[in-house]
Amino acid sequence: DAGITQSPRYKITETGRQVTLMCHQTWSHSYMFWYRQDLGHGLRLIYYSAAADITDKGEVPDGYVVSRSKTENFPLTLESATRSQTSVYFCASGSYEQYFGPGTRLTVT
Amino acid sequence: SQQGEEDPQALSIQEGENATMNCSYKTSINNLQWYRQNSGRGLVHLILIRSNEREKHSGRLRVTLDTSKKSSSLLITASRAADTASYFCATDEGDNDMRFGAGTRLTVKP
Secondary structure, eight states, rough: OEEEEOOOSEEOOOOOEEEEEEEEEEEEEEEEEEEEEEEETEEEEEEEETTEEEEEOOOEEEEEEEEOTTTTOOOESSSOOOOOOOOOOEEEESSSSSEEEEOEEEOOO | OSSSSSESEEEEEETTTTTEEEOOOSOOOEEEEEEOOOTTEEEEEEEEEEEEEEEEEEEEEEEEEEEETEEEEEEEEOGGGGEEEEEEEEEEEEOOOOOEEEOEEEEEOO
16 A cells, blocks of 8 residues: 555653664655654654655754665664653655654653 | 744634634745644645745635745634644745644634
8 A cells, every 4th residue: 555654653662772663655755754743842853865875864863863775764763762752753755745654652761 | 943833822613613823934935834633643734835825725725825924824714523633834944854833733613
């Protein structure tokens, strides 16, 4: 099915652990994005990618790493999770119009 | 930092009434977009208005843009209970770094 999917949908992890959130899109969009959504802050851009092997920082990149070896996948890694990274994470693809995945709710204890 | 700021933060109306949400931003933009988010779901794109456009319509949605005031409004006419959601404006300064506001939470009572 065409679309954008994220996995896992829910994740609980401990402080200091590495966590990878997956994002997969089937539209072959060049651009992909990672946002986090927190109460009172709306959505904030973490990283984005213009194409495979091209990534760039957004507004809040610290503590996160991304890669994009294939057009359809854009994983987001928290190298050493902190409680402040507890959030809902959304992946999106597209350029002028962005298509959002269903989100991953991450809790860091 | 946020670029767009929506006003009001929350809005409650009766079914059939019109709902108006406003968005103000700070810097020059290429385009402004409105998105809807139902509880627990991802955002859904509603409408895009370019910086050289003043008004745009899509079904029951009407968006205006005033670049001199750096503001936009989203009007939903004849609202329905299914319109209950959070609505976000997002500004694109041309570098694909979209900035979202904190959103307006709309409740439409049947």
